[in-house]
Amino acid sequence: xxxxxxxxxxxxRYARDVEPRLLLVHFIRDLGGITGTKIGCDTSQCGACxxxxxxxxxxSCTCLAVQADGSAxxxxxxxxxxxxxxxxxxxxxxxxxxxxxxxxxGMILAAHELLRTKPKPSDExxxxxxxxxxxxxxxxxxxxxxxxxxxxxxxxx
Amino acid sequence: xxxxxxxxxxxxxxxxxxxTGAAAYTDDLSLPDMVHAAMLRSPHAHARITxxxxxxxxxxxxxxxxxxxxxxxxxxxxxxxxxxxxxxxKVATYRCGACDVVRYVGDxxxxxxxxxxxxxxxALELVxxxxxxxxxxxxxxxxxxxxxxxxxxxxxxxxxxxxxVGGGDIDAAFKNAEVxxxxxxxxxxxxxxxxEPRAALAHWKGASGELTLWNTTQNPHILRFLCSVVTGIxxxxxxxxxxxxGGGFGSKIAAYPADFITVFCARKLNRPVKWTESRRENxxxxxxxxxHVQEIELAAKKDGTILGLRATVWAGMGAYLxxxxxxxxxxxxxxxxxxxxxxxxxxxxxxxxxxxxxPVEAYRGAGRPEATFMxxxxxxxxxxxxxxxxxxxxxxxxxxxxxxxHSVVTGLSYDSGDYPAGLKKLLDHVKYQxxxxxxxxxxxxxxxxxxxxxxxxxxxxxxxxxxxxxxGFQGGLWESAIVRFHPTGKVHVFIGASPHGQGEETTFAxxxxxxxxxxxxxVKVFHGDTDVTxxxxxxxxxxTTAVGGAALVLATRKVKEKAKIIAAHLLEAAVEDIExxxxxxxxxxxxxxxxTIQDIALMAHVAWNMPKDVEAGLEASMFYDPPNFTYPFGxxxxxxxxxxxTGQVDLKxxxxxxxxxxxxxxxxxxxxxxxxxxxxxxxxxxEEAVYDENGQLLTxxxxxxALPRADLLPNIEVLSTVTPSPHHPLGLKGIGEAxxxxxxxxxxxxxxxxxxxxxxxxxQMPMTPERVWRAMQQAxxx
Numbered sequence: 017x018x019x020x021x022x023x024x025x026x027x028x029r030y031a032r033d034v035e036p037r038l039l040l041v042h043f044i045r046d047l048g049g050i051t052g053t054k055i056g057c058d059t060s061q062c063g064a065c066x067x068x069x070x071x072x073x074x075x076s077c078t079c080l081a082v083q084a085d086g087s088a089x090x091x092x093x094x095x096x097x098x099x100x101x102x103x104x105x106x107x108x109x110x111x112x113x114x115x116x117x118x119x120x121x122g123m124i125l126a127a128h129e130l131l132r133t134k135p136k137p138s139d140e141x142x143x144x145x146x147x148x149x150x151x152x153x154x155x156x157x158x159x160x161x162x163x164x165x166x167x168x169x170x171x172x173x
Numbered sequence: 174x175x176x177x178x179x180x181x182x183x184x185x186x187x188x189x190x191x192x193t194g195a196a197a198y199t200d201d202l203s204l205p206d207m208v209h210a211a212m213l214r215s216p217h218a219h220a221r222i223t224x225x226x227x228x229x230x231x232x233x234x235x236x237x238x239x240x241x242x243x244x245x246x247x248x249x250x251x252x253x254x255x256x257x258x259x260x261x262x263k264v265a266t267y268r269c270g271a272c273d274v275v276r277y278v279g280d281x282x283x284x285x286x287x288x289x290x291x292x293x294x295x296a297l298e299l300v301x302x303x304x305x306x307x308x309x310x311x312x313x314x315x316x317x318x319x320x321x322x323x324x325x326x327x328x329x330x331x332x333x334x335x336x337x338v339g340g341g342d343i344d345a346a347f348k349n350a351e352v353x354x355x356x357x358x359x360x361x362x363x364x365x366x367x368x369e370p371r372a373a374l375a376h377w378k379g380a381s382g383e384l385t386l387w388n389t390t391q392n393p394h395i396l397r398f399l400c401s402v403v404t405g406i407x408x409x410x411x412x413x414x415x416x417x418x419g420g421g422f423g424s425k426i427a428a429y430p431a432d433f434i435t436v437f438c439a440r441k442l443n444r445p446v447k448w449t450e451s452r453r454e455n456x457x458x459x460x461x462x463x464x465h466v467q468e469i470e471l472a473a474k475k476d477g478t479i480l481g482l483r484a485t486v487w488a489g490m491g492a493y494l495x496x497x498x499x500x501x502x503x504x505x506x507x508x509x510x511x512x513x514x515x516x517x518x519x520x521x522x523x524x525x526x527x528x529x530x531x532p533v534e535a536y537r538g539a540g541r542p543e544a545t546f547m548x549x550x551x552x553x554x555x556x557x558x559x560x561x562x563x564x565x566x567x568x569x570x571x572x573x574x575x576x577x578x579h580s581v582v583t584g585l586s587y588d589s590g591d592y593p594a595g596l597k598k599l600l601d602h603v604k605y606q607x608x609x610x611x612x613x614x615x616x617x618x619x620x621x622x623x624x625x626x627x628x629x630x631x632x633x634x635x636x637x638x639x640x641x642x643x644x645g646f647q648g649g650l651w652e653s654a655i656v657r658f659h660p661t662g663k664v665h666v667f668i669g670a671s672p673h674g675q676g677e678e679t680t681f682a683x684x685x686x687x688x689x690x691x692x693x694x695x696v697k698v699f700h701g702d703t704d705v706t707x708x709x710x711x712x713x714x715x716x717t718t719a720v721g722g723a724a725l726v727l728a729t730r731k732v733k734e735k736a737k738i739i740a741a742h743l744l745e746a747a748v749e750d751i752e753x754x755x756x757x758x759x760x761x762x763x764x765x766x767x768x769t770i771q772d773i774a775l776m777a778h779v780a781w782n783m784p785k786d787v788e789a790g791l792e793a794s795m796f797y798d799p800p801n802f803t804y805p806f807g808x809x810x811x812x813x814x815x816x817x818x819t820g821q822v823d824l825k826x827x828x829x830x831x832x833x834x835x836x837x838x839x840x841x842x843x844x845x846x847x848x849x850x851x852x853x854x855x856x857x858x859x860e861e862a863v864y865d866e867n868g869q870l871l872t873x874x875x876x877x878x879a880l881p882r883a884d885l886l887p888n889i890e891v892l893s894t895v896t897p898s899p900h901h902p903l904g905l906k907g908i909g910e911a912x913x914x915x916x917x918x919x920x921x922x923x924x925x926x927x928x929x930x931x932x933x934x935x936x937q938m939p940m941t942p943e944r945v946w947r948a949m950q951q952a953x954x955x
Contacts, residue, residue, distance in 0.1 A: 050200035052194020056368050057452040061875035076628050080238050092194035105192040112844045116674030117191030118368040119421030147884040152420050155851030156883040
C-alpha cells in the first residue's frame with residue numbers, strides 16, 4: 017500500500033506515492049535525488065542526516081516521509097541564498113571546520129538550530145549544543161571555532 | 174607572491190562542494206537501471222552451515238536474485254597482501270561468501286539483489302539458514318592456548334604467526350638491572366567509525382567486458398589490482414573510482430568480500446548494482462583496530478637509565494587475515510619499540526592469533542600507538558618506582574638531536590629528530606613546574622589532578638619499495654605525480670595517492686604554486702580514479718605528503734627545467750644564464766628580459782618557436798621511491814581531574830607538540846592534530862568493542878559504542894617544532910596519525926597520575942567512571 021506525500025524540499029514541491037515506512041531521508045535522497053543529506057548511523061546517534069523541517073532541525077533518518085507530508089524541508093543544498101553561502105557555511109570554510117565533509121551537512125544544520133535557539137552561545141554551549149552530532153575527523157575544535165564565527169556574523173547583521 | 178603560499182594557512186579548495194552538499198560520495202551515485210544488494214551475514218560467531226535455502230527469498234517482491242556462499246563461485250579467495258617473512262605465517266582461506274563454516278558475526282553467507290534497498294533488506298529475512306553452533310573464542314590469549322576452539326584447519330593454537338624482533342643483549346640488560354618494572358596492558362579493540370559507511374557501486378559493460386567500481390577506498394589502485402585477482406576481470410578492463418570518501422582511518426584500506434560480491438552480482442545480472450552497509454554492518458564487518466594484550470618488563474639502573482625492554486604481545490587478528498593486517502602488530506609496532514630513547518637491548522615476541530571476531534586492520538596509527546603506549550607507560554612506571562619526575566626520566570634517556578640518520582636497536586635508521594627540544598618547549602609552554610605545584614595544592618584540597626606526558630616518534634612515509642619487499646609487503650610503496658600545464662598556464666596535477674579528507678587538493682596545489690610561480694587557484698589536483706591518475710599505492714600511514722608530495726615537487730621541477738630551456742631560447746640566452754624567481758625566468762644580470770611560466774606554457778603548446786629537439790607541451794611525470802621512511806615526532810601533555818566520588822575523568826587541558834618538518838599549510842596540520850588527538854583520547858576514555866562469550870558484538874551500534882563527543886572535550890593547544898627530513902626534497906614528514914599515537918598514552922598517564930595518591934597502579938582502558946571508581950575503591954581496601 018502506498019500513500020501520497022507532498023514535501024517541499026528547498027523550495028521545490030515533490031509529490032510522490034510512498035510506502036508508509038519510508039524514511040524522510042530516503043524520500044529526500046532516493047525519490048528527490050537530493051543527496052547532500054547523509055546517513056551515518058541508522059540509529060539517530062550521529063546527526064549526519066539532520067535537516068530543517070519547517071525551520072526546526074530534525075533527524076531525517078528517524079522521521080517518516082508521511083510525517084513530513086505538507087511540510088517544507090531545508091537541506092544543506094538549500095542553505096545558501098542566491099548563490100551566497102550562509103554565514104555558517106562560510107565559517108566552516110574559514111575555520112577549517114571540516115575534513116572529510118561527511119558529517120558537515122548535518123553539523124551545519126545542527127549548528128543552525130543551535131544559533132536559532134541561542135544566538136550568542138559560549139564555547140561550552142556550542143559544545144553542548146552539538147553533542148548529538150558526531151565528527152571523527154576534526155576533534156570538534158575547529159567546529160566550535162566555526163560556529164563561534166558564524167554566531168558573530170549573524171548577530172551583527 | 175606565489176612562493177609564500179607554501180606555509181600559508183589558506184582555505185581548502187575541497188570545501189565549497191562539501192559545505193553545499195554538492196560533493197558525491199559513493200552512496201550518492203545512481204545509474205539508470207541500478208539495483209540494490211544486501212549482504213546476508215552470519216548471526217553466529219562460529220557455526221557450521223547445515224542447510225541454506227533461498228527459495229522463499231527469491232519469490233519476495235522486487236527480488237531479482239539470491240546467491241548463497243557456494244553460488245558466489247566465480248570469486249577467488251581474499252588475498253592477504255602482507256606476507257610477513259620469518260614468522261611461520263599461516264594465511265587461512267578467506268572466502269568471499271562462506272559455504273561451510275562461518276567464523277565471526279558478520280561473515281557473509283549470501284547476497285540478495287532487489288529493485289530497491291528496502292526490498293533487498295526485507296528478503297534477507299526470507300533466506301533460511303540452519304546453523305550448528307561451534308565453540309567460540311574471542312580473546313587472543315585464550316585462543317592461543319592448547320585446547321582452545323580451532324577456527325581453521327592446519328592452524329594449531331590459532332596462531333596466524335609468531336614474529337620476533339630483537340637487538341642488543343637482552344639477557345645482560347636484565348642481569349645488570351638495578352630495577353625492573355612490569356606491566357600488563359590491554360590495548361582494547363576499537364571500531365574505526367569513519368562517518369561514511371562503506372559502499373560499492375559496480376557497473377558491468379557486457380559489450381566490452383569492462384567494469385567500473387566506485388568504492389569507499391583509501392587506495393583505488395591497490396583495489397583494482399586485488400579486484401582483478403579476485404574477480405578475474407583483467408586489470409586493463411577494470412576502473413576503480415574513489416569518489417568523495419568520508420574518512421577512512423585505516424578501515425578503507427582493506428579489500429572486502431562485500432565489494433567483490435557486488436561486482437560479481439553486477440556481472441552476473443548485467444545491471445549496475447549498489448551496496449551500502451548499514452552502521453550495524455560497519456561495526457560487525459568493517460575492520461577493527463588494536464586488540465593487543467601486552468606483557469612488558471623494563472630493565473633500568475637506579476639513576477633512571479634504561480637498559481632493556483622485553484615484551485610478549487598477543488594480537489587478535491579476527492577470523493581471517495585482512496589485506497595488510499599481519500604487518501600492523503609487527504613491522505609497524507615492534508620496530509618502533511625504541512621510541513625516542515637510547516634503548517640498548519630489546520626482545521619482543523608477537524603472536525598473531527585468529528579469533529571469532531571481525532578482522533583487524535590498520536587503524537589510525539596502526540601499530541605505532543600500541544608501541545608508543547608500551548614505552549611511555551613503562552617510562553612513567555619507572556619514574557614512579559624511582560620517585561623521579563617523569564619528564565626528567567624521559568630527558569635522561571632521549572636520543573640527542575641528530576640531523577641525518579640515527580640507528581636504533583630495532584635496526585631502523587631514524588631520519589632526523591630533536592626530541593629533547595620538543596619536550597622542553599612543551600614543558601616551558603605549560604610552565605611544568607607551576608603545573609606540578611598546582612597539582613600539589615589541589616591534592617591538599619582533596620582534588621585529584623593528574624598530569625600525563627607522552628613522547629613519540631613514528632615511522633611514516635612508507636616507504637622504500639625494496640624494504641617493502643624485504644618485509645613481505647606484496648607491493649611497492651612509491652608514489653607518482655603528473656604535472657600538466659595547459660596553454661593558458663593553468664595546471665592539472667594527477668596523483669596516485671587518494672586523499673579522503675586530509676586536504677591534499679589544497680596542499681598539493683600549494684606545493685606546485687610555490688615551486689613554479691602559478692597562482693594556487695590555477696592548480697587543480699585529480700586523484701582517486703584509476704583511469705585518470707597514474708598508479709599509486711594509496712593514502713595511509715601518513716604517506717601521501719611524505720611520498721606523493723615528493724613525487725609532485727620533483728615532477729614540478731622537471732617542468733621547470735624544460736621551461737628554462739624554452740625561456741633561454743625565447744630570450745636568446747644560454748640555459749645556464751636563466752634564473753628563476755617568483756614565477757619569472759629571466760636572464761642573469763638583465764632582469765627586464767624575462768618570460769613568465771604562462772608565456773612559456775603558451776609557447777610550448779603553440780610550438781611556433783621551440784628550441785631544437787625540444788618536444789611540444791609542458792608536462793612531466795615522476796615516480797618517487799623514497800630512500801628511507803620519515804620519522805615525525807613530538808611530545809604531548811594532558812591534564813585531567815578525576816572525581817573521587819564518581820570516578821569520572823574530566824580532560825581539562827591538552828597540549829600537543831608535533832614535528833612533521835616544514836608545514837605546507839599550518840591550519841590543515843593543526844586540524845590533523847586535533848582529530849588525531851581526539852581519536853586517541855577516545856581509546857583512553859570511552860571506546861571499546863566488546864564481545865560476549867558467544868562472540869556477539871555487544872557494542873554493535875553508536876548507541877553502545879562511545880565515540881568522542883563535542884561536549885566532553887576541551888580545546889586543544891597545538892605547538893610545533895620544525896626538523897626537516899634530510900631525504901625528502903621539501904623536508905616533509907607527515908602528520909596524519911601523530912595525534913592518535915601520542916594522546917592515548919598521555920591521557921592514560923594523566924589519569925594514573927591523578928589517582929596515584931589513592932594507591933591505584935593500573936587501570937584498564939577505556940577508563941570509564943565505573944572502572945576508575947572500582948580501582949579507587951579496591952586500592953583503598955586494607
